[in-house]
Amino acid sequence: MRADQILHPTPEGLYCPPGDFYIDPVRPVHRALITHGHGDHARAGHGVVLATAQTLDIMAIRYGQDFAGQRQVANGPLRIHDTTVSFHPAGHILGSAQIAIQPDKGPKIVVSGDYCRRPNPVCAPFEPVPCDIFVTEATFGLPVFCHPDPLQEMSRLTASMAEFPDRPHLIGAYALGKAQRVIALARQAGIDGPIAIHGALQNLCDYHIAQGIDLGPLVPATADTVTAQLVIAPPSAFASPWVQRFRDPVIGFASGWMQVRARARQRGVELPLIISDHVDWPQVTNTIRELSPSEVWITHGTEDGLMRWCELEGVAARPLRLVGYEDEPE
Amino acid sequence: MKAFANLLERLAFTPARNAKLQLLRHYLMATPDPDRGYALAALTGDLKLRAVTPGLLRGLMAQRVDEQLFSLSYDFVGDLAETIALLWQADGDEDVPLHQAVALLAETGKAGLPAAIAAMLDRLGSSQRLAFLKLATGNMRVGLSARMARMALADMGQPTVADIEEIWHGLTPPYQPLFDWIAGGPRPENAAKAPFRPVMLSTPVDLDQLRGLDPSEYIAEWKWDGIRVQAINDQGVRRLYSRTGEDISASFPDLIGALNFDGAVDGELLVRRGNEVASFGDLQKRLGRKSVTRAMLESHPAALRVYDAMFWQGDDLRDLPLTQRRMLLEQADFGSDGIDLSPLLDFTTWDELAALRTDPPSPVIEGVMIKRRDSRYVSGRPRGPWFKWKRDPMVVDAVLLYAQRGHGKRSGFYSDFTFGLWDGDQLVTVGKAYFGFTDEELKELDRFVRNNTIDRFGPVRALQPKLVLEVAFEGLNASGRHKSGVAMRFPRISRIRWDKPASEADHLTTLKAMIP
Numbered sequence: 001m002r003a004d005q006i007l008h009p010t011p012e013g014l015y016c017p018p019g020d021f022y023i024d025p026v027r028p029v030h031r032a033l034i035t036h037g038h039g040d041h042a043r044a045g046h047g048v049v050l051a052t053a054q055t056l057d058i059m060a061i062r063y064g065q066d067f068a069g070q071r072q073v074a075n076g077p078l079r080i081h082d083t084t085v086s087f088h089p090a091g092h093i094l095g096s097a098q099i100a101i102q103p104d105k106g107p108k109i110v111v112s113g114d115y116c117r118r119p120n121p122v123c124a125p126f127e128p129v130p131c132d133i134f135v136t137e138a139t140f141g142l143p144v145f146c147h148p149d150p151l152q153e154m155s156r157l158t159a160s161m162a163e164f165p166d167r168p169h170l171i172g173a174y175a176l177g178k179a180q181r182v183i184a185l186a187r188q189a190g191i192d193g194p195i196a197i198h199g200a201l202q203n204l205c206d207y208h209i210a211q212g213i214d215l216g217p218l219v220p221a222t223a224d225t226v227t228a229q230l231v232i233a234p235p236s237a238f239a240s241p242w243v244q245r246f247r248d249p250v251i252g253f254a255s256g257w258m259q260v261r262a263r264a265r266q267r268g269v270e271l272p273l274i275i276s277d278h279v280d281w282p283q284v285t286n287t288i289r290e291l292s293p294s295e296v297w298i299t300h301g302t303e304d305g306l307m308r309w310c311e312l313e314g315v316a317a318r319p320l321r322l323v324g325y326e327d328e329p330e
Numbered sequence: 331m332k333a334f335a336n337l338l339e340r341l342a343f344t345p346a347r348n349a350k351l352q353l354l355r356h357y358l359m360a361t362p363d364p365d366r367g368y369a370l371a372a373l374t375g376d377l378k379l380r381a382v383t384p385g386l387l388r389g390l391m392a393q394r395v396d397e398q399l400f401s402l403s404y405d406f407v408g409d410l411a412e413t414i415a416l417l418w419q420a421d422g423d424e425d426v427p428l429h430q431a432v433a434l435l436a437e438t439g440k441a442g443l444p445a446a447i448a449a450m451l452d453r454l455g456s457s458q459r460l461a462f463l464k465l466a467t468g469n470m471r472v473g474l475s476a477r478m479a480r481m482a483l484a485d486m487g488q489p490t491v492a493d494i495e496e497i498w499h500g501l502t503p504p505y506q507p508l509f510d511w512i513a514g515g516p517r518p519e520n521a522a523k524a525p526f527r528p529v530m531l532s533t534p535v536d537l538d539q540l541r542g543l544d545p546s547e548y549i550a551e552w553k554w555d556g557i558r559v560q561a562i563n564d565q566g567v568r569r570l571y572s573r574t575g576e577d578i579s580a581s582f583p584d585l586i587g588a589l590n591f592d593g594a595v596d597g598e599l600l601v602r603r604g605n606e607v608a609s610f611g612d613l614q615k616r617l618g619r620k621s622v623t624r625a626m627l628e629s630h631p632a633a634l635r636v637y638d639a640m641f642w643q644g645d646d647l648r649d650l651p652l653t654q655r656r657m658l659l660e661q662a663d664f665g666s667d668g669i670d671l672s673p674l675l676d677f678t679t680w681d682e683l684a685a686l687r688t689d690p691p692s693p694v695i696e697g698v699m700i701k702r703r704d705s706r707y708v709s710g711r712p713r714g715p716w717f718k719w720k721r722d723p724m725v726v727d728a729v730l731l732y733a734q735r736g737h738g739k740r741s742g743f744y745s746d747f748t749f750g751l752w753d754g755d756q757l758v759t760v761g762k763a764y765f766g767f768t769d770e771e772l773k774e775l776d777r778f779v780r781n782n783t784i785d786r787f788g789p790v791r792a793l794q795p796k797l798v799l800e801v802a803f804e805g806l807n808a809s810g811r812h813k814s815g816v817a818m819r820f821p822r823i824s825r826i827r828w829d830k831p832a833s834e835a836d837h838l839t840t841l842k843a844m845i846p
Binding site: 142143144145146148159160163164248259260261262264265266268269270271272302304305308309312 | 336340342344345346352353356395396398399402403407409412413416417743786
């Protein structure tokens, strides 16, 4: 069976005919395999959802208990029609997984979803899975993206908090994954006091703590006066009246995009922190070298750069040009 | 250079003035001489180094990175120095003193410069690489005015901002005497002469607004398309400043030599051959040069057309009414052929002025200036005493054909638009526009581009020809560069015509009929 008969893009998402399932579909389908809990990958309304236990929990927290007709926990290799599928840690956020598809006849395909190779205190590290076809994201698929050590970025945060001791530091971080990682990094950087969190982070922070991840003392950033100097909030909160309770705040944003100044400027960020949950250029190229698949498929992001690199390296590659995933999923 | 790189980064992203001042003050207090002086000069644009050209930097990269990956990267990042700082493969993390980097750029010969820059980049980490390249290209863009830098200095000691401004133009980097003075030492006695004084600016006006005013209370003159300058001869010290206070004397030795008067005048810098004023393009060739060749001085002679006087023979005229200042200028001898007085226009009604404005005697006129007869010379942009009434832009309805990601602030958005007009049943490209739309419209255009791409050529996207843009422009020239044979001057998108089908866009013949 040819590779594109085993997996190909459809308007609903990546479809696997021999297994009759979709991966991270953007429209409701009868059977969905979900790599991780971010909203553009994990949507409500599917028939059967197969994902890691943590991803299923996260979907229930976000969409309510009835987010799917039926839940199935990924636990070891599983037969689905004429395929065997298995889930492997992706190192992106809590519960994130790569999905390996071994058809009865044909090449083995690994759909990595969103992934990251840098150690992350809030999730299990990426596990390299040998395969014939490696399906990779290319969110940061340009050689300018070489993300620094996140602890170095945290030292810029602590320096700013010392330079402006009277100004609250509001750091934008997406509610799932990034926020908890920033909190855990702040603890590693020696910030021991209470960190205030926006209401939208509460449930997901509670869930991380319940999963055994130490986030230290957290206080709600919902009172009229918030005394903690460090406040974590989803970026959308900065456009809402919630932000008006802070006097002269330093607005920061934790994202891999912050490596490019124009991006930080577009967001009106005063303290850009380059902290990413996605592979940067050295990571994605080294991963492809390490796995040495016979073919690379690129799902979404700045695929032109990675396509060119594959061409230069003599690696067969093609873009899937999937639609429906956020252009900037950080 | 680590502290300097940090400072640049913080300044670039810090919007609040006070926070910027604090960051700069703390840096200046914590940094030793001469590094802090060079940093200050770099920030205020007073550090005159051998400008490293974009071509040199591209050449360095071409040896190290695949050309296509480089161009995709540059396209995404939108800034050459930043692209190179990010792409440079090196593990260096040295804290090279700023004065060493400055010395390298000031002293290395042209032939040795590429290798010297590469060796320096190898020694530095990514954000220091960016700081070094910004230093080398002389373009800091951190949103810190020279005045703010002086305010930070004033916060460090006794001398006030006014004290510092009085002597600023007589100082040179690394400003050791200035820092000594601020720390309590003696005041640097030097050329406190020929200081720049903030200029008076005008506000736009239209005929409807003018009808509410009495024309007899105003004078009018042509608005020349050159560069507004302040030319000073203060007891023999001669300087030429741009309207933002940048000292551009070095680029215009011919005009400096012609300032044979004692005073400070406000006027338009032009290239003029005999009585014929040359286009802005000709003037542009004279800008930003550290030295000017004799051939350039002969082929592109600089001239000054005087509008107003702030000082004349020792007297401060700024509180006199405009008509009195004019009278003094009309009697004055500027002592040179390169300087003349801007003539007044003869009109008694606004309609007469409107008629003059639509048919100016020179193509280098971009409208008229209207000034109250009794106006004092005040700095800034007061509303009322001075108006600019520019020529109306021309417009066509064109079809959006291609889009490319923007650079600078717009990087990441599709903001460079190529548009075309009908020629028979074909659309031919007639120009490109980068602005004219709001941030909100930019997002909509960006979305349109992403959803209507039919082909890609590297960074360029070809689009479904269905969106009509109203494009405004200031003038039109015949051109071999565009397929259409015409080139627009200063084109911008004045409206997005979501409502108009592409078939109703204008034809090329309509545009060609507008060529003067």
